[in-house]
Amino acid sequence: MTILCKPSFAKKDHGQGAGIPVLKTIWDLFDLSLLFFQSGIRNHSGTPAWLLAFAYICGLINHVDSANQNAKFSTKVPFLRQLLSGEIISQSAFSRFLSKPFQWLWFSLGRLARLQENSDSRLTDGDIILDDTKVEHPHGKKIPFLCWLFDSSDKRHVWCINLVSTLSVLKNGLEYPMLWRFWGKASQENEKQTKLDLAKQMLLEVRQVNNARLWIAMDRWFLCKKFLKWLMDERFDWVTKAKRNTVLFSKIYDPVLGKEHYVKLNPKQLLREVYPRIRVLGKGSVLSIPDIYIKIPFETLTRKGKPITRQRFLPIAAIAATYEKQATEGSVILLEEEYPATFKDAYLLISNRVDAPEEAATANARRWRIEVFYRMAKQNLGLTSCYARA
Known part of the structure; x- marks a missing residue:
């Protein structure tokens, strides 16, 4: 008797666009579509702005990191095709949407406020992680907030964005980004802001929606005695x-x-x-x-x-x-x-x-x-x- 080899199957743990229904459930839980409208980020290129943002985020999660590829991705995924009701988002629509100066800071403040209204995501027992990172952008010579900085991890100078941000880590294991600021070199003395100034701005905005006594865990770069005193005065x-x-x-x-x-x-x-x-x-x-x-x-x-x-x-x-x-x-x-x-x-x-x-x-x-x-x-x-x- 001839012994047949075992059949081989393609290893497909999930289909294209897997996880998007779960993301849409979380999106609706915090009513982010309404928050887009309240922040003044409404229709763009004939499509609701929240739908453009949602489709682009779905592409990023599925490792689609360009506007052109994201436009193709939104036409292939069944869930997005159903959500778009047959409408096709072009590459130029994504590009214009991403480059238009919307009030993203207001949107982030509204998102943070809604996270504090939910009992599962409210930051009462947890930490605020304060840190900065450098995002290299060697070809963006005319973008105003780019500058030459020394990257200690690579031991070299890079033309980059210096992003100061906060991350919430709850004791139940939930994590979510909170607020961010761009630090840049200012030519005028009265326009200069340090990373400590940007950190204070973000933490004061957190205090507008959360009065709990919270931990601030930070890198040793933020070890400044005046800043430490300010944190204690603000009940951090x-x-x-x-x-x-x-x-x-x-x-x-x-x-x-x-x-x-x-x-x-x-x-x-x-x-x-x-x-x-x-x-x-x-x-x-x-x-x-x-x-x-x-x-x-x-x-x-x-x-x-x-x-x-x-x-x-x-x-x-x-x-x-x-x-x-x-x-x-x-x-x-x-x-x-x-x-x-x-x-x-x-x-x-x-x-x-x-x-x-x-x-x-x-x-x-x-x-x-x-x-x-x-x-x-x-x-x-x-x-x-x-x-x-x-």
Whole structure:
């Protein structure tokens, strides 16, 4: 008897346009079509603007990263053909829609407000991740917000967009982008804005729709003492990694003077002292170091009523931990590439929450989500090859 080989089938886990019905359900849940109309983004080229945006987003999810390919994609997918009622969206319609200056910031504020109205997406227990990324655009010489910047990941200067953004990470696992700003080099002194100014703008806009006490997990680039004080004044808790030159203080008792005083130290020195205790705890553990302070500036008046800036000591949570080469899901340890060791395989986190060092370490671990978000946007959604027009 002849033995027949097993039949081979094409591996098709999903058809073309799979997942679009789920996306449309989420779209209708937050009524984004109405939000387009309320934001002044209405009909374009005879087609409702929300339908153009929805069709283009469906193409991006299916790795279609150009207006021409997206126009072809919208005619092939059965769900989009049904949604468009036989109408065909041309490549020029997509291009003109993407290059027209709509009020996208107003739309984002409305989207954020609607997310806070839903109990499943409301940011009450979670973090706001603050970070910036560089999107290279070597051929857009006349686009106004492009500039030459040094990319620390590639160790080279790139002609790029510098995007400052916030990402919401809830404790239930839900993530969604919040707000963004473009940072650019201004020629006029009165037009200059730092990334810290842009971060304050976004966080104040978050405060308009959410008054909960939230964590701000950020890169060490945002470690500025005036900014840290501003966060605490706005009822934000913050956590970040200490820089190598961050000046810390420890309170000790001097038997000669008979009183306590502050001694200056740096993160590497502090980690060297506690490193034997970290090794005993093992990988995946964190160690809270007590009685650590930093100087925070505050505004006050002199006896003659003149404004003056003084410094005061603020107790902080200093948290020592070790990195590992592969971070597991739910781990409070970050990857080696993102957190280089300040002493052997240890790094130091600082936070204003002296009472909750473990919570601060967990909040900081979720900061890695925005790195993954940007990586997926660049590699899978075509962020680095998006349509641009001067």
